[in-house]
Amino acid sequence: MNKLLIALIAGTFAATAAAQMPAPSDKAEKAKAKQETVKEATKVGEHATPQEAAAQQKANVEKSKSTSKALPDKASKQAATKSVTGEAAKDTTGAQTAAEQKANVEKSKKTSKAFATKGEKQKATGEVTKTQAGQ
8 A cells, every 4th residue: 555655646746747847849949940030130241231331322312413303493393383282272271172062962962862762672672682592
């Protein structure tokens, strides 16, 4: 009986200790993934050095300065600005927008509906429901 109790206690202790250990495969996989991430981030030669980046930016600025502009003189710029802002400024006033909305509401109230009565609408809805149920 003594030996049986000792065996049970030892077995319980071994099972508890084994259950508390983390699975080794998870740690190994996480470590490998982290190593790959670090390796990708620290690759040499793919990223431009600050001097190369500055040289590229300087070249881009020189290129943009040499291209011709769409409106070369001041008079044409002013004319283009007036044509765009003159009409657009008049069209977006709050009073005009409210008046347009009111007119649209009145217009929609006057248009005829697809069904003259509630019964017609219910009948059409029932027919559509039947055809959809049959499919």
